[in-house]
Amino acid sequence: VETISLARGVPAPECLPAEDLAECARAVVERDGEAVLNYGPAGGYGPLREWVAERHGVAAGRVIITNGSLQGFVFLAGALAPRGPILVEAPTYDRPLRLLDGLGAEVFALRVDEGGLEVDLLEVVLRQGLRPAFLYTIPTFQNPTGRTLDAERRRRLVQLAAHYGLLIVEDDPYGLVRFEGPVMPTLFELAGAEQVVYASSFSKTVAPGLRVGYLVLPEALVADVETAAASTYITPSLLPQATLFEYLRLGCLRPNLDRTCRLLRERRDALLAALAGELPEGRWSRPAGGYFLWLELPGGVLVADVVARASSAGVAFVPGTDFFPPGAGGENALRLAYSFASPRELAEGAVRLGAAVRGGTLRRAA
Numbered sequence: 159v160e161t162i163s164l165a166r167g168v169p170a171p172e173c174l175p176a177e178d179l180a181e182c183a184r185a186v187v188e189r190d191g192e193a194v195l196n197y198g199p200a201g202g203y204g205p206l207r208e209w210v211a212e213r214h215g216v217a218a219g220r221v222i223i224t225n226g227s228l229q230g231f232v233f234l235a236g237a238l239a240p241r242g243p244i245l246v247e248a249p250t251y252d253r254p255l256r257l258l259d260g261l262g263a264e265v266f267a268l269r270v271d272e273g274g275l276e277v278d279l280l281e282v283v284l285r286q287g288l289r290p291a292f293l294y295t296i297p298t299f300q301n302p303t304g305r306t307l308d309a310e311r312r313r314r315l316v317q318l319a320a321h322y323g324l325l326i327v328e329d330d331p332y333g334l335v336r337f338e339g340p341v342m343p344t345l346f347e348l349a350g351a352e353q354v355v356y357a358s359s360f361s362k363t364v365a366p367g368l369r370v371g372y373l374v375l376p377e378a379l380v381a382d383v384e385t386a387a388a389s390t391y392i393t394p395s396l397l398p399q400a401t402l403f404e405y406l407r408l409g410c411l412r413p414n415l416d417r418t419c420r421l422l423r424e425r426r427d428a429l430l431a432a433l434a435g436e437l438p439e440g441r442w443s444r445p446a447g448g449y450f451l452w453l454e455l456p457g458g459v460l461v462a463d464v465v466a467r468a469s470s471a472g473v474a475f476v477p478g479t480d481f482f483p484p485g486a487g488g489e490n491a492l493r494l495a496y497s498f499a500s501p502r503e504l505a506e507g508a509v510r511l512g513a514a515v516r517g518g519t520l521r522r523a524a
């Protein structure tokens with residue numbers, strides 16, 4: 159059987175606005191080829207920096223556009239990691255965890271529950287005297303859980319950050335990929351640009367192959383990040399940035415978001431319905447947006463046991479342990495991405511997953 163992948167956070171092909179982007183790419187090369195085909199500023203294509211700056215109410219000099227937002231995280235973490243330990247959510251996006259490990263950073267993980275990051279735990283460690291270089295958080299439609307930090311915790315988090323001088327790195331690639339529910343203010347909106355680095359991306363709102371992400375930085379960090387960008391790639395890829403700017407300028411973002419959110423919502427609904435039928439004894443998050451849901455296995459079943467059976471059954475997912483520092487959790491959980499597979503494949507994927515879960519000897523995690 160062909161494997162159904164619920165593993166990677168990749169958009170379905172029909173989410174990608176290929177024709178519109180082709181027209182935009184041609185238009186910018188014809189109109190502004192001399193600039194976009196040459197070296198340019200390390201911080202990115204000027205008009206796009208201004209577009210992002212206006213959207214977030216800051217000066218364009220505080221915006222650095224990077225080749226994907228993960229690259230921005232690499233620059234930022236490189237600049238900040240020497241300043242102290244780093245706080246992350248548990249579970250959290252696996253790539254930053256590995257990057258921080260590679261930098262030799264000391265990482266402290268704070269639990270996430272149904273309401274997002276447990277801000278009480280943050281208060282405890284700050285009160286005990288921990289002074290982290292920064293807190294890395296994904297407050298909206300988190301990768302990997304799909305959960306969202308609730309309004310009250312957002313306010314408290316921002317208050318704590320101001321009180322203890324904590325820098326927050328808010329990673330928000332999914333905020334606009336909303337299917338329902340009220341729009342939450344970002345931490346950046348609540349706290350302002352001095353307390354929060356805001357990171358986002360056009361990977362989930364337009365196309366990941368563009369590799370366009372950005373940071374909105376406190377004044378004091380701009381030079382460090384810009385220097386890291388210049389010494390990594392001199393100039394980021396300007397053609398995708400200019401193509402994207404043209405796409406935004408023509409007003410294509412909102413209709414594209416409406417279309418992709420509809421496609422993704424159908425997929426989320428298909429997966430939720432199938433799980434209810436196939437794994438009634440499990441528990442999972444019910445994301446109001448984004449790409450992922452988090453599934454807790456029933457009765458102490460270990461994800462390590464399910465992986466191999468799932469692979470033979472023809473379904474792939476990412477084990478929960480990948481989203482925690484080593485040994486810190488995730489043994490009874492897994493992440494399912496509903497962004498790529500079709501509704502029909504999602505339903506079949508849930509059948510195969512249910513069989514893989516039930517086929518195991520049930521034993522308690524240590």
Ligand SMILES: Cc1ncc(COP(=O)(O)O)c(C=O)c1O
Binds near residue numbers: 358369
């Ligand atoms: C939370 C989070 N941050 C950042 C990224 C990376 O995005 P980009 O494609 O802009 O590098 C992802 C991609 O899956 C993500 O889930």
